[in-house]
Every structure is written in structure tokens, then in C-alpha cells.
Amino acid sequence: xxxxxxxxxxxxxxxxxTFMTFERLVLFGxxxxxxxxxxxxxxFFGHLSLIGLLLGVGGTVALIAGFVxxxxxxEL
Numbered sequence: 001x002x003x004x005x006x007x008x009x010x011x012x013x014x015x016x017x018t019f020m021t022f023e024r025l026v027l028f029g030x031x032x033x034x035x036x037x038x039x040x041x042x043x044f045f046g047h048l049s050l051i052g053l054l055l056g057v058g059g060t061v062a063l064i065a066g067f068v069x070x071x072x073x074x075e076l
Contacts, residue, residue: 028067035059 035056042052 024067024071028063031063032060035063 039052039056039059042055043049046052
């Protein structure tokens with residue numbers, strides 16, 4: 001059974017889409033961990049608990065919204 005050029009191109013495109021999705025997931029994870037660490041530093045070392053909480057909640061919502069919007073506009 002011979003593999004056609006179309007099947008190979010489709011597999012490469014599916015692999016690329018999976019890789020890009022995984023890359024975005026890892027980037028989101030790293031950015032969210034950084035945000036949480038900054039908020040914890042504000043709360044414990046800076047004695048600004050309310051600002052840390054607001055920054056954490058707002059930053060998480062902003063990260064999610066940013067990744068959803070950027071993912072919707074990206075063509076593979």
C-alpha cells in the first residue's frame with residue numbers, strides 16, 4: 001500500500017497543529033506560574049495581599065483571554 005503525497009502532507013499538518021497546541025500550553029503554564037510567583041511575592045514580601053489577589057485573578061483572566069484570542073486568529 002503506497003502512501004500518497006496528500007496523506008503525507010495531511011499527517012505533517014496534523015503533527016504541526018499538535019506541536020503548536022502543545023507549545024502554547026507549555027507557554028501558558030510557564031507564564032501562569034510566573035504570575036503566581038509574582039503575586040505571592042507581593043502578598044508575603046510586599047505586604048500587599050489585596051493587590052496580589054487582584055493581580056492574580058485579573059492576570060489569569062487576561063492570560064486565558066489572550067491565548068484564546070491569539071489561538072483563534074492563528075492559521076496553520
